[in-house]
Amino acid sequence: MKDVAHHAGVSRTAVSIVLNDRFDVTLASDTRERVLRAAAELGYRPNAGARALAQQRSDWYGLVTEIVTAPFAVDVIKGAQDRAMADDKYLLIASTESDPAAETAAIERLLEQRVEGLIYAATWHRPVTVPEIAREVPTVLVNCFDIEGRFPAVVPDERAGGYRATGRLLSAGHRRIGFINLDPGIPAAIGRREGYLAALEDAGITPEQGLEITGHATADSGFAAAEELLDLAEPPTAIFCANDRMAMGAYDAIKERGMRIPHDVAVIGFDNQELIARYLRPSLTTVALPFEQMGAIGVNTLAAITAGESTVTTVATVDCPLLERSSV
Numbered sequence: 001m002k003d004v005a006h007h008a009g010v011s012r013t014a015v016s017i018v019l020n021d022r023f024d025v026t027l028a029s030d031t032r033e034r035v036l037r038a039a040a041e042l043g044y045r046p047n048a049g050a051r052a053l054a055q056q057r058s059d060w061y062g063l064v065t066e067i068v069t070a071p072f073a074v075d076v077i078k079g080a081q082d083r084a085m086a087d088d089k090y091l092l093i094a095s096t097e098s099d100p101a102a103e104t105a106a107i108e109r110l111l112e113q114r115v116e117g118l119i120y121a122a123t124w125h126r127p128v129t130v131p132e133i134a135r136e137v138p139t140v141l142v143n144c145f146d147i148e149g150r151f152p153a154v155v156p157d158e159r160a161g162g163y164r165a166t167g168r169l170l171s172a173g174h175r176r177i178g179f180i181n182l183d184p185g186i187p188a189a190i191g192r193r194e195g196y197l198a199a200l201e202d203a204g205i206t207p208e209q210g211l212e213i214t215g216h217a218t219a220d221s222g223f224a225a226a227e228e229l230l231d232l233a234e235p236p237t238a239i240f241c242a243n244d245r246m247a248m249g250a251y252d253a254i255k256e257r258g259m260r261i262p263h264d265v266a267v268i269g270f271d272n273q274e275l276i277a278r279y280l281r282p283s284l285t286t287v288a289l290p291f292e293q294m295g296a297i298g299v300n301t302l303a304a305i306t307a308g309e310s311t312v313t314t315v316a317t318v319d320c321p322l323l324e325r326s327s328v
Contacts, residue, residue, distance in 0.1 A: 001044075003042055004039050007038040007042055008034040018032050060090050060115045061080075061089055061116060061117050062111075062118045063093045064120050065093075067097060073123055075291035076298075077093060078295065079296040080299045089299075091119075092115060094110060100131075103131060107133055115137065116137065117305065118138070118140070118302075124188070127147045127187075129148075130150070141153040142298040143156070151313060152316070154316050155316070155318070156289050156294065158194075159192070160317075161319075165196070168322055170199060174266060176234065176236040177196075177211065177237075178238070179211060179213070180213050180222055180239060181193055181213070183217065196240060215246045219249035222249025223249035223250065226253035230265075238265065238268070239265060239268075244269040244273040247286070247327075254267070267328075268327065268328055271288070283326045285324050287322055288321050288322075290321065293318050
């Protein structure tokens with residue numbers, strides 16, 4: 001700042017006023033222009049660390065997630081980053097590789113950088129235990145929720161997604177709808193099954209236990225489960241798979257029997273894993289998990305808390321849209 005003042009022929013106080021965007025102090029417009037021109041010519045940049053210490057704010061949020069290269073994590077990061085940048089905020093991103101020790105260390109390093117708040121994002125929807133040090137700044141959870149209910153959370157509306165998937169098959173005229181679910185106990189399996197059963201009930205259809213099968217989230221388990229459904233004395237005319245990988249396995253089981261999708265059996269998935277859903281033949285109609293939107297809402301929530309506009313600690317659910325392709 002001393003160099004800028006000398007180059008512009010003004011005092012250091014004048015430089016400070018201009019570079020800190022202060023307009024509460026009267027300063028001639030030509031003086032402001034000389035300072036800005038001198039700063040540009042000298043390549044001046046403010047010291048962000050010093051500014052954060054002085055102002056007790058950094059314009060940075062920290063984002064902690066397990067694996068930053070996972071497709072869904074990338075979408076959360078994009079949604080959060082785009083929303084933050086709209087408010088002239090930026091993200092510092094740390095990957096923990098699902099290691100609790102690395103998780104605590106990552107949060108510690110982010111706090112050392114004076115981040116104003118944290119986004120704690122999981123790659124799959126589940127309850128989590130957040131390291132205690134995260135309570136030092138406002139923290140919002142994305143695609144997960146705190147077991148103890150201490151932090152606000154943003155999660156997908158699994159039940160509404162299951163209802164929408166089943167409703168799409170019902171609207172196509174199907175009445176015998178098989179359901180290949182995820183492993184029991186996880187929020188996705190619970191919510192998607194509740195939506196499936198609610199849609200059948202609203203359509204006046206009594207659920208049949210034999211039409212529900214548990215898979216294990218893999219293509220192989222989807223294949224085996226679809227085989228079991230198709231072996232029924234009265235097989236389903238449509239199959240709702242609780243994720244796209246199991247839908248990929250169901251495709252193989254259907255085609256191996258010489259049947260056509262969707263003419264003989266309709267299939268619908270969940271998650272919208274792009275490399276699967278878009279490139280299956282026929283392309284897979286599926287329900288999308290709203291990762292970008294959850295990231296954006298997480299930042300919105302964090303911004304409201306850091307601005308003192310909110311003290312919310314509730315769980316917000318985000319709608320899961322249906323992506324129509326060619327399998328129904």
